[in-house]
Amino acid sequence: MADPSQYPRFRWLILMSAAFAFIQFEIANLSIAPLLEYIGKDLNVPFANNLMTAFLFSGTLVLVWLGGAICDRFGVLTSAFLGILCATLPMTLMPWIGHSYTAVLYARIVEGLSTGFAVPAQGQILGRWFPRSQVGLAGGLMASSIAVGVAAGAMGGPAVFSITQNWQRMSALLSIFGWICLVFVVILAVVPKPRPPARPEEGTPASGAFRRALAAPVTWVGVLTLFAAAWCMQCLFNLTPTILSSHRPVGAGYSPVAAGGLMLGVTVSAIVGPVFVGLLLDKVFHGRTKPCLLIGFALMAVFIYSLVLPAVIYNPSVLLVSLVLAGLGIQFVFPTINVFISRAYVIQIVGKMAGLWMGLGTFGGVVGLYMGGVSVVRTGNYNLALTLMAVSGVVGFLLVFVLAKQKTAENPAAQAARVNEFESAP
Numbered sequence: 001m002a003d004p005s006q007y008p009r010f011r012w013l014i015l016m017s018a019a020f021a022f023i024q025f026e027i028a029n030l031s032i033a034p035l036l037e038y039i040g041k042d043l044n045v046p047f048a049n050n051l052m053t054a055f056l057f058s059g060t061l062v063l064v065w066l067g068g069a070i071c072d073r074f075g076v077l078t079s080a081f082l083g084i085l086c087a088t089l090p091m092t093l094m095p096w097i098g099h100s101y102t103a104v105l106y107a108r109i110v111e112g113l114s115t116g117f118a119v120p121a122q123g124q125i126l127g128r129w130f131p132r133s134q135v136g137l138a139g140g141l142m143a144s145s146i147a148v149g150v151a152a153g154a155m156g157g158p159a160v161f162s163i164t165q166n167w168q169r170m171s172a173l174l175s176i177f178g179w180i181c182l183v184f185v186v187i188l189a190v191v192p193k194p195r196p197p198a199r200p201e202e203g204t205p206a207s208g209a210f211r212r213a214l215a216a217p218v219t220w221v222g223v224l225t226l227f228a229a230a231w232c233m234q235c236l237f238n239l240t241p242t243i244l245s246s247h248r249p250v251g252a253g254y255s256p257v258a259a260g261g262l263m264l265g266v267t268v269s270a271i272v273g274p275v276f277v278g279l280l281l282d283k284v285f286h287g288r289t290k291p292c293l294l295i296g297f298a299l300m301a302v303f304i305y306s307l308v309l310p311a312v313i314y315n316p317s318v319l320l321v322s323l324v325l326a327g328l329g330i331q332f333v334f335p336t337i338n339v340f341i342s343r344a345y346v347i348q349i350v351g352k353m354a355g356l357w358m359g360l361g362t363f364g365g366v367v368g369l370y371m372g373g374v375s376v377v378r379t380g381n382y383n384l385a386l387t388l389m390a391v392s393g394v395v396g397f398l399l400v401f402v403l404a405k406q407k408t409a410e411n412p413a414a415q416a417a418r419v420n421e422f423e424s425a426p
Contacts, residue, residue, distance in 0.1 A: 004131045008194035011129040014076055015138055017188055018121045019145035020181035021083035025114035026149025028087040029055050031157030031174050035167050042167065043101040054105055055112035056366075060359050062116025068355030071120040072348060076129075077189045079351075083118025084185060087111050088178030091171045098168035116355070123354030127342035129196050132287045135342065139335035140278025147270035199347045209349045218344055218406035219353065222337070225293075225403055226361025228396035229333045232300045234365025235389045236266065236326055239372045243307070243382045250381050252313045265320045266327035273331030281336060289340045293400045296332025299325050301393030308386050333396070340403075368392065 032039060033052060040048035071079040090097075090107035097103040122142055130138045153174075160170040213219055243251045244259035254262065277292060285291050303326040306312045312322050338354065345353045372385035 004134055006197050007129065007131050008196060010194050011196065013188055014129050015125055015141060017077055017080040017185045018118065018125055019142055020184060021080040021118035022142065022146045023149035023152065024084050024178045024181055025087040025118060026146060027153040027156065027174055027177065028091055028111045028114065030150055030153030031171065032167065033154060034158045035161060039167055043104060045101050051105065051108045054108040058109040058112035059115035060362050062113050063119055063355045064359030067116040068120035068352035070117065071124050071351030076121045076124050077185055079117050079121040081182065081185050081189070083114040084178050084182045086117060087114035088175045088182065091175035091178065094168040094171040098171070119358055120351040120355040122338045123342045123350040126339055127347050127350045128199065133282055135287065135339050136278035136281030137275070139338050140274035143274035143331060143335040144271050147267065151267050151271065209346050210352055213345055213349055213353055218403065221399060221403045221406055222357050223360045225396055225399040226337060226357050227364035228392045228399060230361050230364035231368035231392040232304060232389050233330045235368045235372055235385070236304065236330065238369060239385060250376065262316065262320055262323060265324040269324045269327035270331060273328045274335045277332050277335055281339065289336045290400060290404055292332050292336040294397060296329045296336065297393050297397035297400065299329025299332065301390045301397060303329065304386060304393060305390035308383050
């Protein structure tokens with residue numbers, strides 16, 4: 001099962017289909033983010049931020065309850081197709097429906113469904129299509145594609161808008177990439193496909209597997225671990241730019257352009273980091289996830305907290321290094337968590353469990369952003385918010401040791417066939 005020659009090369013095309021879905025839903029999500037003030041004025045609403053919340057909310061609901069079940073039942077290509085379609089179709093229709101705030105809000109809800117359908121595919125791809133010796137690289141490539149989508153949306157939206165001077169037309173033009181990806185997925189769906197090697201537990205009944213997984217401690221320890229990681233990630237990407245650009249003593253006092261340049265380091269680490277971590281997981285740690293998780297949470301805790309120090313926050317060179325290393329910590333955790341999920345459960349429910357972990361864990365980011373806002377009102381600066389982020393990293397670090405002592409929620413056949421994630425490599 002560990003020999004890559006036993007797995008069809010078609011697996012890389014399957015991975016590409018998911019990567020295209022990830023890129024497209026991030027383009028749909030973030031292409032309007034820098035334009036929210038303009039969009040609000042155009043739609044005659046005081047706050048357009050609800051358009052971002054609607055995307056996140058609908059995606060989380062589908063992620064927890066439906067997306068994983070569809071992936072387990074109908075396969076990765078179905079998940080990728082639905083993810084790309086939900087992200088692309090509303091963007092294409094925006095020149096016609098984008099003049100009513102209500103219509104745009106519903107369109108954003110549909111776009112948000114794309115994350116719920118696409119994200120659970122990661123677990124199925126890692127668990128079914130890739131050998132143990134390549135799951136780190138495969139997970140890293142998928143995580144990098146998400147970061148590519150973030151960069152493409154955040155930079156591509158304003159760039160196209162500067163040409164068209166019309167955000168609805170901008171959205172429609174960016175949807176062209178989605179339609180190309182959709183054609184690619186449809187072609188993969190209709191051509192004859194080789195099958196990957198069967199996993200040992202596929203011959204055993206799957207009835208009750210999801211119920212047993214919900215009762216297993218590993219599930220809820222894992223959700224808490226992701227909760228802590230999401231707190232750090234969402235705050236680092238969404239709160240830190242505000243910290244950097246806020247005037248002293250509230251924030252660091254950098255100009256918006258300088259703050260954006262510093263945050264570019266985090267973006268670069270999000271693109272390159274997952275591939276580096278994946279190779280490290282495969283080649284150095286031989287598939288053991290515990291070291292990568294510990295390194296990731298340690299990097300987040302240490303270098304996020306370092307931003308409290310004047311010697312770091314007011315020194316652009318040192319600050320850039322801290323931001324890059326904090327961002328790299330996130331890339332140690334999230335791809336590795338997907339690898340762990342793909343092995344912790346029978347393959348029949350990997351999609352459901354990936355959706356459950358990711359969906360519930362996402363609320364850590366929501367809580368983190370809320371607490372960050374409350375803390376700055378209470379204290380007059382962002383030091384407490386940064387401290388809470390660092391504490392979340394420490395909590396995640398400690399939870400990894402608890403996770404290491406939990407048994408996976410598999411049936412006996414799968415337990416006997418697989419090496420425990422935290423044992424020494426053979």
